[in-house]
Amino acid sequence: MENITIGGRLEAKNLTKTYHLDSGDREVLRGLNLTLEPDTLTALMGPTGCGKSVLINLLAGYEPLTNGEICLDGQPIHGPDKDRLVVFQETALFPWLTTYENVAYGPKIRGELKGADLTNSVMELLRHVGLDSFRDKYPAQLSGGMQRRAELARAMINQPKVTLLDEPFRGLDAMTRDLMRDHYLTLFEKRRGTHLFVTAEIDEGLLLADQLVIVTNRPARVKKILPVNLPRPRSEEIRSTPEYLTLKAEALELSHEEAMKSFKAGSLSSADFVGAYAALN
Amino acid sequence: MTETASHSLTALASPSSILPKVGLLARLGRNLGRWLASSNPWLNLLGLGGFLILWHLLTTTLKVPLFAKLPGPWETVKEWFSLNPVYGISIFTLEYYQHIGLSCLRVFLAFLLATGLGVPLGLLMGWKKTFSDYSFPLLEILRPIPMLAWVPLAILMWPGRESSIVFLTFLGSFFATLLNSWLGVKSIDEAYFRAAKCLGASESLIFRKIVWPGAMPYVFTGLQISVGYAWFSLVAGEMLAGEFGLGYLIWDSYILVQYPVIVIAMLTLGLVGSISSLLIRSLGNFLIRWKVRESGQ
Structure with a gap:
């Protein structure tokens, strides 16, 4: 199996999504434009409840658009496809399949890999994420961090053109989270592909990304795109470089503006952020 | 002495380590083994025994009016396991x-x-x-x-x-x-x-x-x-x-x-x-x- 994934170019043009609820229409996205260049990692940040997960669902093709267009390598997308794989917020490993069976699931059902080829690819990837000795365990027998790694492996074996990660490390403790981020970074830098990584943490976004996209409060639009031109391969140390600190200050400022709006609109979770920011300055 | 002890321990431990690979019956057997090794069987027996004694007291000893017509446990068991049941129904018919x-x-x-x-x-x-x-x-x-x-x-x-x-x-x-x-x-x-x-x-x-x-x-x-x-x-x-x-x-x-x-x-x-x-x-x-x-x- 080829180790390098060929990334696709994903373009979202003028994305609009409105839900028609009993309590009235709720506009979640309004005219959102976003381009993911091939083989780059884009981190996306926005206030809680701004519609980041909805954006992921739209890009994956799970839900229809109200308006706008999504193109992969110039072709409009139709429904979910293995070209655009999602790594879910909460683990979506099939609980009734073992780690091995979960990772093998995609190529096996599509009939792309069989017999020894399948075993080799799966085992290589499991070794990559350090789960080869857990191949016959069920997800419930794995720790939270292991589950996320297994899920990364399950997505990566399909060599998707675009990988959509919806806060994949949410709910892990801080140390596991740091380890997972390093792990993921190594995997990305080795295997490439186009990645969109939704996160709520500025540091996570800056450490990982080639560009940091900050979206507005609902209805979400792109507020600002910050190019992150830090050298790869990256490690924790870049966090103390002046370039990093400048970027972080700018990102924090932008996030704060959006959190303020969200706070004024009545979001309790933004209240924490606003309070902490005020205490800092 | 220590050797025999550890030996018998391995002998005890080994069935359960092999068992997960075999099927349904083995799992049943393993569960039964665990159950017998715990204190549960004795509590279970105590509960059942208590019920039988109560039944006997109510129907046979005290002859409480409400239960007077009911057969007692002994009468029932005798009939159930009888070679020549009075009413023609026992485990031997x-x-x-x-x-x-x-x-x-x-x-x-x-x-x-x-x-x-x-x-x-x-x-x-x-x-x-x-x-x-x-x-x-x-x-x-x-x-x-x-x-x-x-x-x-x-x-x-x-x-x-x-x-x-x-x-x-x-x-x-x-x-x-x-x-x-x-x-x-x-x-x-x-x-x-x-x-x-x-x-x-x-x-x-x-x-x-x-x-x-x-x-x-x-x-x-x-x-x-x-x-x-x-x-x-x-x-x-x-x-x-x-x-x-x-x-x-x-x-x-x-x-x-x-x-x-x-x-x-x-x-x-x-x-x-x-x-x-x-x-x-x-x-x-x-x-x-x-x-x-x-x-x-």
Whole structure:
């Protein structure tokens, strides 16, 4: 199996999504434009409840658009496809399949890999994420961090053109989270592909990304795109470089503006952020 | 000394380390072994013994008016295990086993039918909204009709006693199976369907690899409830229309004033019912290993 994934170019043009609820229409996205260049990692940040997960669902093709267009390598997308794989917020490993069976699931059902080829690819990837000795365990027998790694492996074996990660490390403790981020970074830098990584943490976004996209409060639009031109391969140390600190200050400022709006609109979770920011300055 | 001790320890430990690889029977054996090694069996025996003593006191020693006509435990057991039973029913008579056999056969047939129809229908209803739109109102009207209300129609509809009893038993267990299978699919997290879809699973694969295994825990809960309903309905059916079977035996013994036989048949029903429930639970635990391990070990 080829180790390098060929990334696709994903373009979202003028994305609009409105839900028609009993309590009235709720506009979640309004005219959102976003381009993911091939083989780059884009981190996306926005206030809680701004519609980041909805954006992921739209890009994956799970839900229809109200308006706008999504193109992969110039072709409009139709429904979910293995070209655009999602790594879910909460683990979506099939609980009734073992780690091995979960990772093998995609190529096996599509009939792309069989017999020894399948075993080799799966085992290589499991070794990559350090789960080869857990191949016959069920997800419930794995720790939270292991589950996320297994899920990364399950997505990566399909060599998707675009990988959509919806806060994949949410709910892990801080140390596991740091380890997972390093792990993921190594995997990305080795295997490439186009990645969109939704996160709520500025540091996570800056450490990982080639560009940091900050979206507005609902209805979400792109507020600002910050190019992150830090050298790869990256490690924790870049966090103390002046370039990093400048970027972080700018990102924090932008996030704060959006959190303020969200706070004024009545979001309790933004209240924490606003309070902490005020205490800092 | 130490060597022998560790030796016997390994000998003790080894069966359980080999067992997970073998099947259902071995798991049953292992569970039985664990159960015997704990303090539970003694507490269980104490509970049962207490019940027997109370029964004896109420019926034989104190002769409480309310219980005066009932046979005591000793009278019942004597008859149950007698080579020459007074009323013709004991573990040494062929007739006893004919009653058990026929009841089991009826329940087995009805349960098989209810499972064969109820599980696929329930899964389909849970999976495809259009399908449940068609069937849900009908189900909600038919389901609350007590099984006893079906008796006259069942007798009118089906030729002979046998098929009407099986039909009634089937009805008793069908709805529980159907409803739980349906709930089983509803309980599956949407993320699994989405993950399967973007990995390229076809509709039939989604059914086989997501709907079926995902609903399995509920399906087996449903089957355990439904086998209980099946026994319940069977006895009602047999009392009304039977010529053989444990339910018929109970009613017949009442009419013929053979009271110990009533209790023998009741206890037999209890035993056979528990065994059927245990079999289903074991099969379920075996098939849903991924879930069992989550809570155990």
